[in-house]
Amino acid sequence: MHSKLPDEVRRIAVVRALHLGDLLTAVPGLRALRETWPRAEITLIGLPWAEDLVSRLPYLDQLLEFPGYPGISEVPYSSRRTQAFLEQAQDRRYDLSIQLHGDGSVSNFFTLELGARCAAGYFVPGRGEPLLDINLPYPPRYPEILRVLELMTSLGCQAQGMHYEFPVTQEERTEATGILTSAGWRVGRPIVGISPGARPPARRWPAERFAEVAKGLVLALGGLVVVTGVAAEQEMATYIADHIGGPCINVAGRTSLGVLAALIGKMSVLVTNDSGPAHLATAMGTPSVILFGGADPRRWAPLDQTRHVVMYAAADCSPCPHWECPCDHRCLTWIEPGDVVVASLNLLARLGEQPVLRGAFDRLERAG
Known part of the structure; x- marks a missing residue:
């Protein structure tokens, strides 16, 4: 395990407020995360549509709808809504927050404001100092599935296969x-x-x-x-x-x-x-x-x-x-x-x- 991680990880927030393909490429990383912390409550902070995927996968426990944030285009920004969301997130007392939304130029600020005991994600070298507790240089031409897995392995997770999953009934x-x-x-x-x-x-x-x-x-x-x-x-x-x-x-x-x-x-x-x-x-x-x-x-x-x-x-x-x-x-x-x-x-x-x-x-x- 990474030396900056808390001794006990009970609540994890994953930030990825993106669309279907983006979430499916993250499935191998989420699978590795669940294998490492099988009893943790893992929350996806994502777009409303993702409730469908969360309900199908055993690697996520719940969805919190991303409220919007300055510089992130997926949801229109409302300062009142975002502030209320961040206050509620801080009350949840996450042990670990993981930023999987882009290169981190903006989303690292949002991830930091969740108030987790430890925050991990990518950053772009040369665009300011790394903000989070665990920071990896963003690889712009790297396959997305491997990029997500690389961040998980930096936390101490082990890959459980590269395959995607979308269970159907x-x-x-x-x-x-x-x-x-x-x-x-x-x-x-x-x-x-x-x-x-x-x-x-x-x-x-x-x-x-x-x-x-x-x-x-x-x-x-x-x-x-x-x-x-x-x-x-x-x-x-x-x-x-x-x-x-x-x-x-x-x-x-x-x-x-x-x-x-x-x-x-x-x-x-x-x-x-x-x-x-x-x-x-x-x-x-x-x-x-x-x-x-x-x-x-x-x-x-x-x-x-x-x-x-x-x-x-x-x-x-x-x-x-x-x-x-x-x-x-x-x-x-x-x-x-x-x-x-x-x-x-x-x-x-x-x-x-x-x-x-x-x-x-x-x-x-x-x-x-």
């Missing part, structure tokens, strides 16, 4: 099967997943290219296309579904997160932007082809390059921090639909999915 699996069978799917037929959304527009491959990929994969594999997305992505998903010309179901905005995960778990392959569904595919063990634009694949791509293929054009301006592309989106438009179709089929071939692939390349060749 039998009810969710049954609902997912019902959605598929209502669209004409039968057991043994291929399911092609298409996930065209992403919160930042800079990470979205054009919808018409997703439609081309879906058409190519339906031609090669047969089966059913499932287009996923949140409610705000329904227009994009509807465009793709309308232009496939084959069996398709559009579930954008029509499922819970658990049912979406169950659907992804049944897919033969998922073609997706760098987004929450991409990380769900990793958690569910579903082969995926992930299209990277502005985000850095060195940080966010799955470590398992056997089941997951990264397509990245490496434009001279990427990776970039922009929410919307300020130029011509070349990092994504340089990726051609035909290459994505071939990458998907090659991935299935490499994984030995012979029943799914039988005749696929011949059908593509005949179609020209």
Whole structure:
């Protein structure tokens, strides 16, 4: 154990007020944390949606909704709300607070104000003095899953595997099967997943290219296309579904997160932007082809390059921090639909999915 840790750790606060993919990459670190302190109360300070994930994982006991803080954009800042939250947090008398929200430039201040007996996190060398009790230099190009684990191991935790987890219930699996069978799917037929959304527009491959990929994969594999997305992505998903010309179901905005995960778990392959569904595919063990634009694949791509293929054009301006592309989106438009179709089929071939692939390349060749 780290020499600065209290002798007894009974209450732990973890700060990570981020989104689905960010939380899934932290699961191996949270698993190591729970293994080290199995009887501690571990609280995630995060966004409201994370209640769903907290309820599924044995590594977290509860969620406290992040109240907002100056310089952190995920929640609008209200001084009254934040002050009330910090006073309540200090009353909880945390033994350990762990900052997993970004590089620490701002979030370390918030973590320090929780008043824990010991605070740990990353900092950026050259941007002021380290604030916390346990400080690690922030590695900007390091895979996120390893970055979180490195902080945990600095506390004395031991990794308990690198795999993600997103447990789904039998009810969710049954609902997912019902959605598929209502669209004409039968057991043994291929399911092609298409996930065209992403919160930042800079990470979205054009919808018409997703439609081309879906058409190519339906031609090669047969089966059913499932287009996923949140409610705000329904227009994009509807465009793709309308232009496939084959069996398709559009579930954008029509499922819970658990049912979406169950659907992804049944897919033969998922073609997706760098987004929450991409990380769900990793958690569910579903082969995926992930299209990277502005985000850095060195940080966010799955470590398992056997089941997951990264397509990245490496434009001279990427990776970039922009929410919307300020130029011509070349990092994504340089990726051609035909290459994505071939990458998907090659991935299935490499994984030995012979029943799914039988005749696929011949059908593509005949179609020209």
